[in-house]
Amino acid sequence: MHPKRKIAYFSVQIFPKKKTNMKRTPIVELLNTAPAEQTVNARGWVKTKRGNNFVNFVALNDGSVIHDIQIVADVAKFDEELLKSLSTGSCISVIGKLVASQGKGQKVEIQADSIEVYGTADPDTYPLQKKAHSMEFLRENAHLRLRTNTFGAIFRIRHALSYAVHSFFDRKGFYYLHTPVITAADAEGAGQMFQVTTLDLKKLPLTETGEIDFSQDFFGSSANLTVSGQLQGEAGALALSQVYTFGPTFRAENSNTARHLSEFWMIEPEMAFYDIQDNMDLAEEFLKACIAYVREKCADDLAFLNERYDKELLERLKFVLENQFERLTYSEAVEILAGSNHHKKGKFQYPVKWGVDLQSEHERYLVEQHFKKPVILINYPKEIKSFYMKQNADGKTVAAMDILFPGIGEIIGGSQREENYDKLMARVRELGMHEEALHWYLDLRRFGSAPHSGFGLGFERMMMFLTGMTNIRDVIYAPRAPKQIDF
RNA sequence: UCCUCCCUAGCUCAGCUGGUUAGAGCACUUGACUGUUAAUCAGGGGGUCCUUGGUUCGAGCCCAAGGGGGGGAGCCA
Numbered sequence: 001m002h003p004k005r006k007i008a009y010f011s012v013q014i015f016p017k018k019k020t021n022m023k024r025t026p027i028v029e030l031l032n033t034a035p036a037e038q039t040v041n042a043r044g045w046v047k048t049k050r051g052n053n054f055v056n057f058v059a060l061n062d063g064s065v066i067h068d069i070q071i072v073a074d075v076a077k078f079d080e081e082l083l084k085s086l087s088t089g090s091c092i093s094v095i096g097k098l099v100a101s102q103g104k105g106q107k108v109e110i111q112a113d114s115i116e117v118y119g120t121a122d123p124d125t126y127p128l129q130k131k132a133h134s135m136e137f138l139r140e141n142a143h144l145r146l147r148t149n150t151f152g153a154i155f156r157i158r159h160a161l162s163y164a165v166h167s168f169f170d171r172k173g174f175y176y177l178h179t180p181v182i183t184a185a186d187a188e189g190a191g192q193m194f195q196v197t198t199l200d201l202k203k204l205p206l207t208e209t210g211e212i213d214f215s216q217d218f219f220g221s222s223a224n225l226t227v228s229g230q231l232q233g234e235a236g237a238l239a240l241s242q243v244y245t246f247g248p249t250f251r252a253e254n255s256n257t258a259r260h261l262s263e264f265w266m267i268e269p270e271m272a273f274y275d276i277q278d279n280m281d282l283a284e285e286f287l288k289a290c291i292a293y294v295r296e297k298c299a300d301d302l303a304f305l306n307e308r309y310d311k312e313l314l315e316r317l318k319f320v321l322e323n324q325f326e327r328l329t330y331s332e333a334v335e336i337l338a339g340s341n342h343h344k345k346g347k348f349q350y351p352v353k354w355g356v357d358l359q360s361e362h363e364r365y366l367v368e369q370h371f372k373k374p375v376i377l378i379n380y381p382k383e384i385k386s387f388y389m390k391q392n393a394d395g396k397t398v399a400a401m402d403i404l405f406p407g408i409g410e411i412i413g414g415s416q417r418e419e420n421y422d423k424l425m426a427r428v429r430e431l432g433m434h435e436e437a438l439h440w441y442l443d444l445r446r447f448g449s450a451p452h453s454g455f456g457l458g459f460e461r462m463m464m465f466l467t468g469m470t471n472i473r474d475v476i477y478a479p480r481a482p483k484q485i486d487f
Numbered sequence: 488u489c490c491u492c493c494c495u496a497g498c499u500c501a502g503c504u505g506g507u508u509a510g511a512g513c514a515c516u517u518g519a520c521u522g523u524u525a526a527u528c529a530g531g532g533g534g535u536c537c538u539u540g541g542u543u544c545g546a547g548c549c550c551a552a553g554g555g556g557g558g559g560a561g562c563c564a
Contacts, residue, residue, distance in 0.1 A: 047525095048524085048525065048526095050522095050523045050524070050525090050526050050527095051522085051523060051526080052519090052520055052521065052522085052523075052526090052527095053519090053520070053521075054520090054521045054522085055521070055522060055523075056523085057522075057523050057524075057526085059524080059525095070523090070524085072522080072523090087515095088514090101522090102522060103522055103523065103524070104522095104523095104524075105523085105524045106524085123497090123514070123515060124497075124514090124515065125497080126497090127497075127498085128498095129497080129498060129513075129514055129525090130513090130514085130525055131498070131499080131513055131514075131525065132498095132499085132525085133498065133499085134498085134499075135557095136556065136557065137498070137499090139556090140556090192562090228564095249564080251562090251563075251564085253562055253563075254488060254562085255488095255561085255562065255563075256488085257558095257559085257560080257561090257562095257563095258557095258558080258559090259563085259564085260562085260563070260564080261564090264564070266564065267564095349560090359560090359561090360559095360560075360561090361560095409563090409564095410563070410564065411564075412564080413563080413564065456564060457564070458563085458564030459564085460564080461564060462564095471557090483555095
């Protein structure tokens with residue numbers, strides 16, 4: 001390579017144009033700067049304004065940190081109308097001196113020399129006040145709720161958690177695989193799908209037998225939004241050894257609960273040469289690494305949420321980090337449940353019986369009452385699990401694992417995959433699945449198959465655990481759910 | 488989709504057994520106040536009581552249907 005063509009990726013020199021404006025300093029930096037009457041520029045949105053005839057105090061926030069910086073404005077130095085326009089929600093740029101605060105609530109403040117108003121916010125119509133609002137009200141103002149302390153904290157944590165995910169897998173030698181968002185007919189059976197089409201819904205082309213003729217549709221067959229990247233992930237793992245996906249996932253189920261969304265983000269690692277034990281080890285290490293990262297990176301935001309919403313949040317994060325997850329089989333869990341006083345007193349609404357899927361109340365009992373810590377359940381009856389899971393030697397169970405968290409329920413679902421072509425094919429036929437659509441997936445077992453495992457993590461459920469939010473609609477920018485597509 | 492609760496001022500909520508002109512705090516507005524911390528104090532304006540229909544001399548309140556939202560369940564991550 002010619003020496004002149006060498007590119008310095010990490011130290012790019014930029015030749016600035018002539019400076020016209022003073023450069024903004026993020027409030028997070030200003031709050032951590034020693035005050036020495038240096039001239040600084042802060043820009044952000046007004047939280048509150050207080051004061052008297054002589055001096056006004058503005059709490060300014062730019063989203064860089066949960067704390068506001070206090071702007072001090074001498075009434076005599078500023079136009080009356082300008083000061084009046086600094087109402088809650090307005091956006092301003094302030095140039096002034098960074099000084100030690102005379103007041104008690106903060107260390108530093110800005111003594112304003114000039115204030116420019118970028119955008120006013122009429123107090124009569126601006127929905128947010130300097131008072132606490134209900135989560136329901138904020139949900140109906142999703143475009144503005146980002147400006148509140150609570151949602152600022154939530155979205156800084158959301159970013160940190162995303163970063164923690166990529167960072168963890170990168171350290172472990174995984175590759176980030178971008179699997180398709182639009183897929184062909186439902187192969188996995190993971191639930192109702194959203195259909196994607198360019199056909200004219202008012203004039204659908206029909207075949208001779210009266211069915212809709214998808215050969216005339218955009219892709220030449222029916223198409224849907226993905227419900228999981230797992231099957232494609234397996235193709236990745238059986239080539240790159242360790243991959244993960246992290247993308248939007250769509251389920252058209254009519255679910256109206258505090259822990260379901262129609263559009264959510266899912267993380268799906270898939271690993272060649274991993275058995276179910278390796279899979280569990282990775283999942284536990286992964287969850288702990290993410291929690292540890294966010295706890296360190298977002299200490300202020302977590303402290304705020306702990307103080308305001310959930311006094312046990314920090315304690316719970318610490319507890320999960322310091323304790324081993326309880327691991328047991330489905331059969332053992334059923335025994336514990338059947339032998340519990342809770343069951344004997346008839347307090348379970350649904351029956352506890354081997355072969356039947358555990359209900360929410362059963363999972364909660366195990367996690368919140370019996371073990372009082374995260375639980376990993378493995379080896380479920382094959383009838384209640386997906387076709388691709390590894391069939392155990394007992395002929396009755398599959399190598400599935402679910403990780404259950406307090407207050408949230410299932411946060412991870414995974415399994416070792418069936419790598420044997422004949423066994424997998426038998427299951428596909430047993431369940432009457434569409435072999436044609438699965439040809440490429442079955443091929444993975446015909447050519448260079450290998451033992452492999454993986455799991456799926458609901459990103460927003462992890463967010464609920466980290467933030468203490470009790471409704472999944474409050475940890476995503478704009479929740480998509482039945483009858484809800486605003487913002 | 489099922490069960491259940493809720494809907495009263497911009498926001499949070501009170502409103503008795505069905506009875507005159509529907510209230511409070513915050514927000515807004517006017518005034519007071521030399522450093523406030525959701526500033527404070529005093530005055531003022533502000534209502535389709537979710538909608539429609541019914542019962543009644545009289546409905547915010549009782550009944551029915553519809554709409555929106557919360558909590559729980561199922562499906563799952």
